Structure formats: structure tokens, C-alpha cells
Amino acid sequence: EMFTSMAHLQTALYAERDIALTLRQYIDMEEKRLEKLKSIANDFASHSNEALKNPDGTLGNPVSAFLYVKRFTLDWDKDIEPILQNNTFTTMLQQIKFLKQDLPTYEDLSGAAAALLRLQDTYQLDTAKIASGELGKTKCAELSANDCYEIGRLSYNDEDFYHTTLWMQEAIERIQADINSTLSKSTVLDYLAFALYRQGNIQHALSLTNELLKIDPYHERARNNRGYYQRMIKEESKSRKMGDDGEGIAQEIKNKRHIDDYRNSNEFLTYESLCRGERTQKVKDEEKLSCRYKHNNHPLLLLRPAKEEDVHLDPWIVIYHDAMLDGEIQTIKQIATPKLNRATVQNAKTGALETANYRISKSAWLKDDDDEVVHRVNKRIEAITGLTLKTAEELQIANYGLGGHYEPHFDFARKEEKDAFKSLGTGNRIATFLFYMSDVEAGGATVFPYIGVKLFPKKGAAAFWYNLYKSGEGIYNTRHAACPVLVGVKWVSNKWIHERGQEFLRPCGKKFEE
Ligand SMILES: O=C(O)CCC(=O)C(=O)O
């Protein structure tokens, strides 16, 4: 699939260009061929026209007769048949089929729709606002009534009646606003009425079904549903002992988002509001934060010290400004792009690596000797952190896709997790060094829901934090997430630094939490 990374979605643009070229070539050739066929037709028409005026005279002359017969045998095979047969349609079709391999698929369509719904939820966006394309700084393409209807239908097929309701309502708005819309209102009403019923709005379901039946009186399902809704309403009012005939009384529409327990948890709701840039809690010791130049007496940093800025003190999270140069970023993106693969997560129970909807991005791993730039960047991380990268994982490059995100997680392995890093023999992930390799127009922050910290990507900057105390115990407050990218493209790269080899660089602490 390609929607999980912007870099791969972009390759579709080239395929689209090449399809246009192939079609143009085919049309040119076909136009030339049709010109020839036209002149053959004209020739036949004028010849028969003349000949039919005097058939005996024409065929009675043996020379004319000879030429006439030759015309449909020798001449036909030589001049006409090739033009009739020379149809390059099948070849063109094959070429397009080949190019189409680089175009999005139905899997991408549902991924793209899921991304829109995720962004709508996380950033609390109005359906109308999304549909009008007013997300970024510049207004882009708009969704038609039919587009909204298709999004509603994808939600409906997932039994997500909350989003079905929102998007079918928007489809109706857009049918009314667009006289050219080919979408029939009754089709949308059919879905909307049922979704509203499933969301607990029987009255509304009934009144929309009545509206549908006004447009299409013989709609069978609607007639059945009408009876069903009427009975439901009667029974309900009987049990409430109210004489209500159940005909369309205006009520507020109920449309609650049905989400699982986790997405309803404090952690998740805090994560979402931090993504929106809201301040969720008092950030501890915020007034004590400061920034400094730092060179650690390291030759790499003497002339160009690290610009270290505290973001949080306990746990300590810092930002290094201008930690990666534009040229370095460009090189790293370039060598990583062909290596990008859908990012996986480790199943805590089985230990297996698998893809998951809570992590939507593609990533690549770059070795120290893949390029001089990778080596230089690795050396810089060592100089800044004072840690060794001998036991670190390779540099991971991530490119987020449509609405790409990574829900709250720990970078370190907890004791109960199945031998997460055991096979590496390098211990747990002691620290994370995370470079931002792009600005992101909207969304895409890295947020820490337990401590109320939010970091918005800034090209060239890097975040750094320890995941473990000196005792080796995990720091649970480092739980963090990558918010969905709302507008723009997000590239990051990170180095997960491991415990082994740091024994003298970051000696063991005496206390549990130190
Ligand atoms: O992309 C980000 O902002 C964070 C990524 C992250 O947490 C991870 O890859 O482990």
C-alpha cells in the first residue's frame, strides 16, 4: 500500500504523468489512422457513387472490371487491411495496466478515508470544513456530494454510524448546493436514515424515511423501515405512556462517537488535546526551564556548540536546535526513500513484528557506512549526548503517510514484554535521539501525555530524552506519541541508544529513580 508514506504516494504522480503520455501517443496514432480510414471511406463512396450511375457501363468495360476486382483483393490486402487491423488499443491497454501498478488501490482508498476520519476526530474538525478543503494555509480541492457520500459509505461498511451520519448529512448539504450533482438524494437518505436510527434517533430516521418515500414512493426497503420505525416509536411511547403518534417531531440529533475503552481513556484524550496544541495540565517546573550552548569539550562541538533547550526537567527532555543541516537532511531522505517499508510494531504477547493501524508510516534503516552523512550524524549524536553508539540500533528514517501517526507508546521494553531486545544482547533502549527532518504545516507533533509536553516539528531540530533511569528502570513518564499529520509532510529520523557500553559514560545510580 502507498498511503502509509508520503514519499511513496508521490510515485503515483509519476505514473499518472506517464499514463497521460501513453494515452496521448495512442490518441495521436489513432487519429492518424482514422484520417486514413476516412479517406478510404470517401474513396469508396465516390467510386460507387459514380459506378452506380451506370453499372453496366462500368463493369462492362473489361479494364474497369479488372481494376474493380483488383481493388478488393490485391489493393485491399496491401493498403486497406493493414490500416483496419493496425489498432494499437491492446498494446496501449497493456502499457496502462503496467503503469497502474504504481497507482493507489482500494486499500489506499480505505486508508485515505480512515485518515480523514482520524484527522476529523483528533483535530475536532467540522465535516463541512474538511469537505471544503480548508485545512492548510491554502484552500485546495473540494469534495463533491458524491465524494462525501463515498466516505459515508466506507464508514457505513465499517458499521461506524457516527461518521456515516456526519458524511451523509454533508452529502445532502452538497446535493442541495450543487444543481449539477448526479447523486440522488434518496440514495443518501436511505443510508442517513438508517445510520440515524442506529445512533438512537428513531424520530429522525422516520422523518427522513418519509422524505425518501415522497421522492421514491415505491422504495421497498424504505416502506419496510417506515413500518418498523413507526412500531418502535409506538412501543416506546406506550412504555412511556404518552400519546405520541411518532410523526417527525424536531429533536436534537444524537450522534455519539463510539470508541473503544482505550480511545476513551484519559491518556488518549490527553494525547488528542495535546496534538491540537492545547495545554492539558500544569507542566512541572516549567519556570525552571533554560537553554545553553554545550560543547562537552568535544572537538566536533568546539566551533559549533549544540544549542540545548530544556523542554521538561523530570524526566529530562531537550531540544537541540540546528542539529542536522539541510544538505544532510536532503541526502538522508534520498538514500532512505527507496528503502522505505511499512513500519511495524512488536506484539507484546508473541514478540512478533506486525503492522498496526496505530502506527502509520514507512521507515528505513541506514547503516553507519551507508553514507558519509550518516556517519557524520552518528558522530554528532555521540558528541552531544556523551553516549556511545556502538550498541545502538541503526539510524531509523520515518516518513509519515496520510494522517500518519504513532499512538502513545514507550520506546523502552517493559519487563513483562516478551524478550523484546534480548536477541540483540545490547540491553534496553536507554535513550532516544529524534531528528525532525521537515517542518510540518499542521499537526504531526510529538506529545508526552503523562507530563503535558508537546513538541512541534522544526526542520533540523532534534529531541533527546532518557527512557531509563540510571538504575535501568523504565521512566514511564516518557510515554509519547506522534500526532497525525494534518497538512504537509513529516520526516523524522531517530537513534535508539542501548544500555551496553554506557557503563562508564552514564554510571549506575544508587537510587531506583535517579
Ligand atoms: O515521529 C515522532 O514524532 C515520534 C516517533 C516515535 O515516537 C517513534 O518512532 O518511536
Ligand SMILES: [Fe+2]
Ligand atoms: Fe517513540
